[in-house]
Amino acid sequence: xxxxxxxxxxxxxxxxxxxxxxxxxxxxxxxxxxxxxxxxxxxxxxxxxxxxxxxxxxxxxxxxxxxxxxxxxxxxxxxxxxxxxxxxxxxxxxxxxxxxxxxxxxxxxxxxxxxxxx
Numbered sequence: 001x002x003x004x005x006x007x008x009x010x011x012x013x014x015x016x017x018x019x020x021x022x023x024x025x026x027x028x029x030x031x032x033x034x035x036x037x038x039x040x041x042x043x044x045x046x047x048x049x050x051x052x053x054x055x056x057x058x059x060x061x062x063x064x065x066x067x068x069x070x071x072x073x074x075x076x077x078x079x080x081x082x083x084x085x086x087x088x089x090x091x092x093x094x095x096x097x098x099x100x101x102x103x104x105x106x107x108x109x110x111x112x113x114x115x116x117x118x
Contacts, residue, residue, distance in 0.1 A: 001055065003102040007117050009094070012037075012045040012062075013103075015113040018052055023075065027058055034074050034082035037114040039065055042083065044118060047090050049098065054108045056098045060087035 014031050021030040031050040035042075042048075042065055050058040067081035089095065107115065 001100075001102045004056070004098060004104060007098075007104075007107070010044060010046045010118045011049050011116070012042055012047075013049045013051050013107060013115040013117065015051045015109045015115075020075075021052070024073070028060075028087065031058070031060065031085075032087055033068065033084040034070065034078065035085075035114055037083055039067075039083055041116055041118075042085070045116065047094060048085070048087065049103075051103065051109070054103045056101055056103065059090040059095045059098050060085075061090050062086070063088055 014035065016027075016030045021027050024030045027050055031048070042062060045062060048060045048062055049056045050060065062085055064086040065083055068084045069081055070078050107117070
């Protein structure tokens with residue numbers, strides 16, 4: 001698999017799992033909600049990478065976000081408000097540059113499922 005050499009855009013990386021995609025019904029739904037992260041930082045990102053197993057599965061542009069409580073479908077469940085995004089697909093040239101490519105080692109998933117590249 002091809003590895004991304006350089007991420008030149010301001011991106012937020014959201015690390016999810018294939019079981020979350022299955023449970024929520026789509027990669028979009030697994031990526032767009034419920035994150036513990038800064039709304040301010042999120043809105044500074046040019047793009048959002050949806051990452052599974054250190055591979056960028058899709059690239060989105062944030063069109064909006066708000067805080068929301070668990071509607072009972074989150075796992076694990078939570079009792080506070082968390083960020084939910086509205087997305088559109090990123091432009092094709094950006095998607096082609098990053099989608100289905102392995103992240104460089106310094107971006108591999110750690111404890112926090114949210115990372116920023118600014």
